Amino acid sequence: MSEAPEYTLAATALLQDMAFIDMQKLIVDEAAEHEFPIVTNSAESVCCRTPIGDISAINLVSGLRLEIRASMDSAVALLKGGILEHLAETHLEIAEQVRWSDAPEAGGGLPKNFRYATVAGLTQHCKNFMRVTLQVSGLDSFVGEAIHFRLILPPAGLGEPEWPSVAPNGQTQWPKDEKALHRPVYTIRDMNLHTGQIMFDVFLHDGGRVTEWLKANPMGAQVGIMGPGGGGLLQSNRVFLFGDETAFPAIARILENLPHDASGIVVFATGDGSTDYPITAPPGIRLTWHHRETHRSLADIAIDVTHHQTDAFFWFAAEKQQVAHVRSELSAALKIRGQDSYISVYW
Numbered sequence: 001m002s003e004a005p006e007y008t009l010a011a012t013a014l015l016q017d018m019a020f021i022d023m024q025k026l027i028v029d030e031a032a033e034h035e036f037p038i039v040t041n042s043a044e045s046v047c048c049r050t051p052i053g054d055i056s057a058i059n060l061v062s063g064l065r066l067e068i069r070a071s072m073d074s075a076v077a078l079l080k081g082g083i084l085e086h087l088a089e090t091h092l093e094i095a096e097q098v099r100w101s102d103a104p105e106a107g108g109g110l111p112k113n114f115r116y117a118t119v120a121g122l123t124q125h126c127k128n129f130m131r132v133t134l135q136v137s138g139l140d141s142f143v144g145e146a147i148h149f150r151l152i153l154p155p156a157g158l159g160e161p162e163w164p165s166v167a168p169n170g171q172t173q174w175p176k177d178e179k180a181l182h183r184p185v186y187t188i189r190d191m192n193l194h195t196g197q198i199m200f201d202v203f204l205h206d207g208g209r210v211t212e213w214l215k216a217n218p219m220g221a222q223v224g225i226m227g228p229g230g231g232g233l234l235q236s237n238r239v240f241l242f243g244d245e246t247a248f249p250a251i252a253r254i255l256e257n258l259p260h261d262a263s264g265i266v267v268f269a270t271g272d273g274s275t276d277y278p279i280t281a282p283p284g285i286r287l288t289w290h291h292r293e294t295h296r297s298l299a300d301i302a303i304d305v306t307h308h309q310t311d312a313f314f315w316f317a318a319e320k321q322q323v324a325h326v327r328s329e330l331s332a333a334l335k336i337r338g339q340d341s342y343i344s345v346y347w
């Protein structure tokens with residue numbers, strides 16, 4: 001079992017009407033889907049370790065106790081939301097009745113990991129990317145390993161947007177129909193805690209709602225952000241990274257945080273052959289730009305390279321069919337070798 005992190009926050013909920021084995025299955029399945037490790041799994045308890053905190057269930061004489069442990073409010077909120085969303089798929093009534101020890105009177109108000117933000121800068125970063133700067137209050141929770149967030153965009157033309165709110169069970173309630181919010185995930189490319197600004201790079205593509213929004217020059221517009229979430233920076237000095245444009249900002253951040261003596265390879269897949277997205281990497285990392293219209297798929301390249309070299313952290317993020325191909329070809333081999341990996345759908 002990996003060493004337990006020292007989390008400072010906890011939230012628990014008693015679920016007296018649910019069998020422990022049902023919750024155990026839910027947590028184990030959820031962990032498998034996201035490739036999170038299960039660090040305890042017995043008749044007494046189950047614990048899944050995510051990059052931002054632990055989700056556990058303890059078997060009680062009558063029902064079970066759900067426990068969330070993390071070090072930031074935003075992470076607790078995210079983990080509660082994640083488990084409740086899955087619980088609601090199979091046990092809707094039980095999910096609605098959940099009440100958390102740290103928020104017994106929850107209900108109404110904005111989610112804890114939601115922040116209002118204002119567009120404070122828009123610059124063409126390179127041919128296919130626009131850099132967006134947001135002015136945000138309360139950025140402290142964005143310091144650390146998690147580097148992704150959700151941009152919350154109201155529908156175009158809506159006079160008075162409706163923002164998310166918290167249900168009594170702690171779950172985030174989203175406005176529906178014509179008030180539905182667009183919630184794509186982005187990578188924080190840079191931030192300035194002093195000025196309260198974050199910067200992210202949007203890959204401009206046909207039909208994208210964020211691309212359309214940017215075309216209308218939204219300087220000064222109010223949006224929301226939620227996070228941080230997901231995995232983040234790598235602690236490894238040998239890496240194989242593969243990504244399409246949506247992953248360039250994440251790869252850029254990972255490379256900037258590697259030790260100077262790190263080695264490995266990066267393959268960037270581009271739709272039009274552009275190689276101008278700014279990247280700074282340690283000298284031992286080989287960077288390759290690959291035009292996906294004229295070459296093999298990124299997935300096939302990653303599979304080939306990784307079958308022959310087994311000593312690096314394997315990182316792959318791209319479109320979902322590419323990811324499915326990589327998962328089906330490599331997941332088992334990586335697991336058998338005990339090789340660390342991150343394989344994720346970005347769009």
Ligand SMILES: Cc1cc2nc3c(=O)[nH]c(=O)nc-3n(C[C@H](O)[C@H](O)[C@H](O)COP(=O)(O)OP(=O)(O)OC[C@H]3O[C@@H](n4cnc5c(N)ncnc54)[C@H](O)[C@@H]3O)c2cc1C
Binds near residue numbers: 185188210
């Ligand atoms: C952890 C994570 C981090 C991410 N970081 C970034 C980032 O820093 N920068 C960034 O630009 N993206 C990033 N993405 C990807 C981004 O969330 C998606 O591309 C998202 O769909 C963008 O929303 P949209 O409004 O542009 O497109 P939508 O309006 O949601 O989609 C419209 C259409 O465009 C298609 N589409 C979506 N993305 C692409 C694409 N890249 N190329 C071609 N067609 C596409 C959709 O499938 C759909 O058919 C990240 C995703 C994840 C999961």
